[in-house]
Amino acid sequence: MSIPADLKYTREHEWIKDNGDGTATIGITDFAQGELGDIVFVELEPEGTAFSKDDTFGTVEAVKTVSDLYAPVDGEIQEINEKLEDDPELVNEDPYGDGWMVKVKLHDESQLDDLLSAEEYEDVIA
Structure with missing residues (x-):
């Protein structure tokens, strides 16, 4: 199971990559997609949605099962990631690459500091 060191993680099994430009x-982690099994559909809020x-x-x-993001x-x-409409299995095949979910504009970059490191996430799923 892959847990890239350059990403941050949540206890709910999402990963986030700081793109360095705000x-x-x-996306979801390799662990999460493995637990879910074969993904058949991904539904995402539309562009412009604030959260x-x-x-x-x-x-x-x-x-x-159905799981919230x-x-x-x-x-x-x-x-x-519009590719997921026709190819939801990309999440199973490449959760950290082609299977990404959304790109977001960060409202507070300091929140990234509160997320789990790869080592901390590994402890969560151990």
């Missing part, structure tokens, strides 16, 4: 990319930390920004539907920080959706 934006970040968010606060811990708000729901979408859902992931697998064969046996929780925002790790305050922000606004700037881009959704």
Whole structure:
């Protein structure tokens, strides 16, 4: 199972990558997609949607369950991964690459400091 060191994580199994320009990319972890099983549908809030930390920004539907996606920080959706409409299994195949969910404009970059490091996330799922 992969847990890239350059990302931050939540206890709800989302990852976030600081893009360095006031934006970040968010997805679900390799652990999460493995627990969900085969993902058949991803529904995301539209571009322009503002949210606060811990708000729901979408859902992931697998064969046996539906799981909410929780925002790790305050922000606004700037881009959704439209590939997931036709290819939701990208989340299973490449959760940290082609399977990303949304790109957001960060409202408070300091919130990234409150998230889990790769080592801390590894302890959560151990």
